[in-house]
Amino acid sequence: MGFNHQSQKKINSVIGRFAPSPTGPLHFGSLVAAVASYLAAKTQNNGKWFLRIEDVDTQREQPGASQSIIQTLESFGFAWDGDILFQSEQTERYQTALERISDHIYPCSCTRKYLQSLSDISTYGYLYPGICRNGINNPDIQNPSIRVKTNKQEICFQDLCQPHVIGQSIEQEIGDFILKRRDGLFAYQLAVVVDDAFQEINQVVRGSDILDNTPRQIFLQQLLGYPQLEYLHFPTAVTADGKKLSKQNHSPPVLTDNDSSDKKMESLLASLEFLGQNPPKRSNLESINDLWKWAFQHWDNDKIPKVMTKPTKFT
Template identity: 50%
Template sequence: MGLNPTIFKMPEDKPPTRYRGRFAPSPTGPLHFGSLVAAVGSFLEARSRGGEWLVRMEDLDRPRTVPGAADDILRTLDIFGLHWDGEMMVQSARNEAYRAALAEMEKLGAVYPCACTRKEIADSVVSGIDGPVYPGICRAGLPEGRTPRAMRVHTDSRPVGFDDALQGRISQNLETQVGDFVVRRADGLFAYQLAVVVDDAEQAITHVVRGADLLDSTPRQIYLQELLSLPTPAYLHLPVAVNERGEKLSKQTLAPAVNLANTVAQLCEVLAFLNQAPPEELKNVDLDDFWQWAIAHWRADHLPAVRSRQLSGI
């Protein structure tokens, strides 16, 4: 399936605005090839449209944050010529914004406290998109003698869908396929689903280009956007790079960091992975000439319409 150019645009009921994209890495380790794919894809889609490209450091999950990783990621982006616009947003500094969003949902009666442990949820007999579907134990109120742990959002049975510019129509029944999902965790940290919605609105993001590993969570984000009366960006989910075992390249699967000494050759590998057909001689140009060629020749309609793609040699 090819990209439908009529889909990847802001809804017609919204006024036209300048393209604003973003790259939002988590500082859990150095950039690897998979994260470079997301960075390059989002960068080229923005620059080829004459738009802005922002960077947001998603360090909300502090237990997984590696000291020094954020600075390392920013240095790597700079070395690869992936220069961003404006100031970088840092999620760990935005708890007040997330708290305000949660308070708004409390006013709407859209969230409730949950006392369930992971084991209790894991015992659910219904399997959904991201594991067991929350069985709704605390939906009607906390069981007697239980202490609240997390905060969950009420879901309903209406389908939540969107047209992804590359992956096509995605629709979910959140109530049956996900269940009431967490917006504030038991450890007090705000959940990614809430934070990303608040941050995209704050940064006026019009287009989200990211990995397809986040495709199935997008309906949850759209659901929260609607609850909070926030705009919904257009979405394009790029194929995720996987190893020969079909595992997403990540710190957990021991994906090697990108090579800072051979930037153009690696960027050409990214273009080839994204079906952009870089000529062999492009590997021998300097970084500025590479980006000039890549921006001028970027074709979103050539992107592979798959959720994952194996990277040879990994």
């Protein structure tokens, strides 16, 4: 079963989302993602913006992080539509989706350690060579993972920011990938696709560091019969020496309990500057509400820098 690039219909009303993982407090890179996705959706006619907490991987969740993220977004003045969706509460929906594609999945006994011993390494990590595709390699293993069968068809899409058509042959570059782990947790790739369809998301705005996930998500959308979304991947914020701003790299929180409204204003201004929007000077703004009013009037997706990474001093 092969899938190809499909032309996208013009979206009349943008439905976007911000979907942080609760592995720690929001950092500057996270704030950039929130600002970009928020304004890309809410500046459009009848646009909607949803907040989703991607806590499907409960082992990585930091206690209190979800509430911290929500409070930080509220303090910056973000206003989301509807209820917050928590992935940890959606497992029945993920299982139903898995059962819908039962002809395209199979159990796999291969452990990460075993796969790392193989020589097949792709740009994206260890290429899975289909060991269990035609029969599980170790039938005695308890709770095998579940993989999806890929194919040789190249998945292509036109990003709304990055200048070139993005293409990936998943079978050759990734291999059959996991949808449900041995520990019973559903994989991010399945969860995010199911959630986007459930919330009727039609535009995803996120950092370029997630760009290589997109072909796999389009593949699953097509396999499940979901609409294909629009994607905008803005540059990933990096330090002067090229390190990605992330919780894993111990990037500092964008906001602490003692931060003043001036610090919040500086953070939002820096986010808009990072996204190429040329915001007004701090001295011309009386409040965060003034800045949001300006942003709603002047936001332009086309001004976002068309590069994969961009250094920032705001760390």
